[in-house]
Amino acid sequence: MRARVLCALAALFVGCPSEDAPVETPPTAPVYDLGEPTSVKADLKMKRWRQLQLDLEGALELPPDDVCNETGLYDCRILHNVPLGGVSIENGLFRPIDALSATTGLAVERFVMQACATRAVRDAQAIAAGETPLLFALEPDGTTLDRETADPIITSLYRRLLARDPLPDELDAVYATHSGIVEDGGRTLEWAWMACFAIGTTTEALLY
């Protein structure tokens, strides 16, 4: 009865399924057996905004002011300061917030997305100017990619962003994303951008 009343109320807004409609059970998440914890301490911290900024500056060799600017105008170091563990004298926030905020994930993505995009654009400009690109030695409008070209780029991204070499499975996985991006109308340079973004936003890259 209660369900019918609720349904009637909801139908005012979105419509109600018919009496005969099968009842859908909500999907359940798969249950993984993770075995014994890798470390009983699991004592990880998330990088705060300065660490994220300095890591991207160093890994992608970008000047501080070019790492992340929203709409090209607003410096992410100021705009996303608080959700990334900063303090704000102007707002009377004298100590970092202990927990992740609702926009922490978005703020991290904005930082990494823009830094990777800037590196991709600069490398394309370098190629157009006949110079050697730093990371992405790719034809700016190209849509093909072979392993001989991809693997050194992926390896360089892993070394720069995670300070280690990629595992064979990781090389395969990042390379495999290329076909989907091209099918969706993207170019190889966009694959490089997304590869940078994907590696730069792994938990391994963001936690320590």
Next chain:
Amino acid sequence: MRVLLALLLLLAAAPSAAHARAAAAELFCATYPDSPLCAAGSTACTTCHVLAGPPAHNPYGAHVFEARTGGPFAEDLPLALEAIQTLDSDGDGVDNLAEILAGSLPGFEASIEPECGTQGNLDNPWYRVGTYDPAFAFKRVTLDFCGRSPRYEELQELAAHPDPMARLSEQLDLCLASPYWAEVLRELAIGVVRPIGPATDINLLGNWEWDIRLFIYAMSGDRDAGDLLQADYLVVEEPAGSGRLVAIEDPRSPVEEFAQPLAREDRFGLITTRFTLAMNVMFAPMPRTLVAHVYRELLGLDLARSEGLYPVDELEGLYEWPSPLDVDDKAVWQEGCAGCHATLDPASYPWIRYNGIDLEGDTTGSYLPDRAVDIVPTEQGYLWGQPVDGPAEWVEAALSTDAFPKRITQLLWEYLFRRPPYSCEQDEYDALWQAFAEDGRNVERMLHLVVATDAYGVP
């Protein structure tokens, strides 16, 4: 009207709230003096009460309440504590006494941390779990103190280094000299100073940048962090914008003199800057807020949480509880007030001559030898229950106990770990603040000890 009456009746008939008594924390620690929960002299309210929401007992507090027999509180409570110490109030499998002696809250089942469990699986291809891993610590050092991840080449070099701990120490020294670490110290300073208003030397309410600079200066280099309380010097950035901090004996210009008007002999570190005095003494004759602020931020003891209570019965038995003199007629002798004020007021008298804001005189943060002599004729007071005569003795007494080294260690630990120490890390934590206290209260030397701890370097 009837509704109001019914509400009043409901309130009157409701069971009494779980009153937190300031004396309870001290009685608890008198019963269990060796408990890490009593490291601050008295235990936290959460020993017996819930963490948040309306005042209420947690399961341990409820057992204590039930075990009380109704006698005088000071006699009844210790007996009740002992009567229930073999129970497991929070049902976590460890009895109350064992938890208390381990520094774990007996009213919360999660207070013995899973992080203190035994590391069973040692077969980790990435990290040396369960044992000190220099590569793991190196990554933490570069991120915590340099603000960046280690480079691929640096980790390769570390793996081949004949003495990775020496390399780690060398990296820490490099990072402690980095602009990033100066920024971290600045953020820690902001948490302590709590800046408000424009940071300019012509601000009548004080330019808090002087406070921030003093904090960074005292907490860096080969210096004594005790200068946070005792410095008679001022700190400037020379040249401006360089980040290079220099101590000066006296202001060098009329503007600087306006910014920090006190004579050198009247300066006591962060306690007496123009900003601190203006913000924390303000218009009050009695500088209680100033002392409570210093107590909380620099000595790590929050009176509002019944921490660091050393009551002095200035009325010598006039009431059943220790009572302050009530020099400014605020009725602080009452039982509900005296719990804190019997500590706070005597600790405030030595600072009575420091003025906050004087609108008539258009001055702030000054020292007036005749200020409030009608209500507090001398600068004699008490700290830690011991008599002190004037600010210099107050500061000397403040630095003579464990409170200051514990507070500085806590500040740095909670920056590095973003949490208090786990119970299994307590021994390492205690060794840190003890070494800090014995080794000139030098922050950088203590940080070298921190990165060598298992808490820091065992993944």
